[in-house]
Amino acid sequence: MPNRDIFANISPLDHRYARNEAQFTELEKYLSENATIKYQAQVELALVKVLAKRGIAPAKSVAEVEAAIASLTTAEVYAEESKTRHNIRALVNCIQAKVSPATRPYIHFTATSYDIVDTANSLRYQKATQNLILPYLKKLQQSWAQISLREKDQIQIGRTHGQHAVPVTFGFTMAEYVSRLGERIETISVQAEKLIGKFAGAVGAYNASSIFFEDPEEFEAEVLAELGLKPGEHSTQIIAAEPLTDFLHSLVSTFSVLAAFADDMRQLQRSEIAEIGEYFAAEQVGSSTMPHKRNPINYENVKSLWKAFMPRMITVYLDQLSEHQRDLTNSASSRFIPELITALISAAARLTKVSSRMVVDRENLAKNFAQNKQMIVAEPLYILLAAHGHPDAHEAVRKLTLKAQKTDLSLEELVEETTELRDYWQQFSQKQQQLILKPEKYTGIAAQKTEKIVKRWQQKFNYDLKLEG
Numbered sequence: 001m002p003n004r005d006i007f008a009n010i011s012p013l014d015h016r017y018a019r020n021e022a023q024f025t026e027l028e029k030y031l032s033e034n035a036t037i038k039y040q041a042q043v044e045l046a047l048v049k050v051l052a053k054r055g056i057a058p059a060k061s062v063a064e065v066e067a068a069i070a071s072l073t074t075a076e077v078y079a080e081e082s083k084t085r086h087n088i089r090a091l092v093n094c095i096q097a098k099v100s101p102a103t104r105p106y107i108h109f110t111a112t113s114y115d116i117v118d119t120a121n122s123l124r125y126q127k128a129t130q131n132l133i134l135p136y137l138k139k140l141q142q143s144w145a146q147i148s149l150r151e152k153d154q155i156q157i158g159r160t161h162g163q164h165a166v167p168v169t170f171g172f173t174m175a176e177y178v179s180r181l182g183e184r185i186e187t188i189s190v191q192a193e194k195l196i197g198k199f200a201g202a203v204g205a206y207n208a209s210s211i212f213f214e215d216p217e218e219f220e221a222e223v224l225a226e227l228g229l230k231p232g233e234h235s236t237q238i239i240a241a242e243p244l245t246d247f248l249h250s251l252v253s254t255f256s257v258l259a260a261f262a263d264d265m266r267q268l269q270r271s272e273i274a275e276i277g278e279y280f281a282a283e284q285v286g287s288s289t290m291p292h293k294r295n296p297i298n299y300e301n302v303k304s305l306w307k308a309f310m311p312r313m314i315t316v317y318l319d320q321l322s323e324h325q326r327d328l329t330n331s332a333s334s335r336f337i338p339e340l341i342t343a344l345i346s347a348a349a350r351l352t353k354v355s356s357r358m359v360v361d362r363e364n365l366a367k368n369f370a371q372n373k374q375m376i377v378a379e380p381l382y383i384l385l386a387a388h389g390h391p392d393a394h395e396a397v398r399k400l401t402l403k404a405q406k407t408d409l410s411l412e413e414l415v416e417e418t419t420e421l422r423d424y425w426q427q428f429s430q431k432q433q434q435l436i437l438k439p440e441k442y443t444g445i446a447a448q449k450t451e452k453i454v455k456r457w458q459q460k461f462n463y464d465l466k467l468e469g
C-alpha cells in the first residue's frame, strides 16, 4: 500500500520483523486481511463456477463474479460488516451488489460461512507454504549445508551436560541442524497437502445442498476441486480441526529447531568459548555502554520470537474443541495464525543472513579442544584396554584421569609409568596407539556422516553448494 505509515501498526511483525526483506511484501499475498477476503471471494467464485457448469446458475454469472471480486476491496467488506455485524454475510452482500439480479441468488448458494472461511484458509496456507515457507526454509538449510560441508573436518570438542566429552567436527555439529530442518521441511510439505476444505453446510450434513443435488458430496468435491482441495471425511459447520493442528504443529516444531540452533550458536559465541561469531559490520554497536561488546543479537532475537510464538500452539489445541456442530470461539483466535507464519519466516530469513556470514574461529576451536585433549582419550583408552582383556578397564582409566588432573602428566604418560597398563599398551596395534596419541583423530565418522547428510539434502532440494566451501 503506498504511503502507509507502517509505524502506525501495532504488531512489531509489521514494522520490525517482517519488513526488511524484499520478499516480505509477498507475505501480504497470503497472510494479510486483504488476502483473507480475496481467498474467501475465490471460494465464492468456485461455487458459482460449479453451479454454472451444472446449468443451475446462468453461464454469464462466472464472468460477473470474476469482475465483482476483482474490484472488491477489504474496506468495502468491512464497511458492510459494520452494518451486518457478520463478516461473511458482508462479503456476500458486497459481491451481490456488483452482479446482475440473475446471478445474485447463486452467490453463497447453499453455503454456510465456514464453507467459505475454512476452505479459503486451507487454500491460502497451502499457497503460503509452497511459495514462501518452504523456499525460505530451504534457503536456510542451504546456508547451513554450506557451512557443514566447509567445516566437515574442523575439529571441535563435543559437549554434553556443558562439559567436554569427545571430539566431533564443527561440520558435524551443523549437520545435525541440516538434517533436523530437512526433515521438518518435508513434514510441513506433507501436512500442508493434507489441509482440507468443506462445502457441507451449516451442520455438515449437507442439509441445504441436498435439496438441490442428488449427490451433495460430489458437488462439494467439485467445488473444492476448482481450488485444488479435497474434503475431509466428516465436517460439522467447520472442518475437522486436526489437519490444521498438524500443519501448525509442523511449523511450530520447525520454529523450535531454529530456536535450538540459535541457542546452540549463542552458547558457542560465549566469551569463554568463542568458537563462532556473528558477523559484525564496521559501524555496528554491540552495547550502548560497553564499546568492546560483539553480542549474538540475531540468535537472541530468534529465540525471543520463538518464545513469543511457540506458545501459540496452545491456542491451536484449544481450538480443537468446539461445541456440538460448532461454536464461534475459534474465530478470533485463529485470526492470529498468519502472525505465527510470518514470525517463522522472519526468523528463517534472519538466520539465513547470519549463517551465511558466520565467523568460525579455528584458533579457538583448536584451543578449546586442546584444553582437555589428554582427557578425551579416556574413552578409547578404556575401551581398548577392555578389548585387550583388562578386567576393570573403566575403573583403571577413571583413576588414571584423577591422577592426570592432579599432575601435569598425560594419560598416555601415565599408562607408560603404570606397569600393569604398559603391558596392555604394547598389545595395541599402531593404529590403536595413534588414536590415544592423537586425540584429534578420535572423531569417529563425523566427517563422512556430515558429507552424506549434506549431499542427500542437496540432491533432494536441488540447491548449489560450493564444494570447496
Ligand SMILES: O=C(O)C[C@H](Nc1ncnc2c1ncn2[C@@H]1O[C@H](COP(=O)(O)O)[C@@H](O)[C@H]1O)C(=O)O
Residues within 6 Å of the ligand: 081, 085, 086, 087, 088, 111, 112, 113, 114, 202, 237, 328, 331, 332, 333, 335
Ligand atoms: O453461516 C453462518 O453464518 C452460520 C452461523 N454461524 C456463523 N458462522 C460464521 N461466522 C459467524 C457465524 N455467526 C456469526 N458469525 C460472524 O463471525 C464473525 C466473528 O468475528 P471475530 O470474533 O472477530 O472472528 C462476526 O462477524 C460474526 O458475525 C450459525 O448461526 O451457525
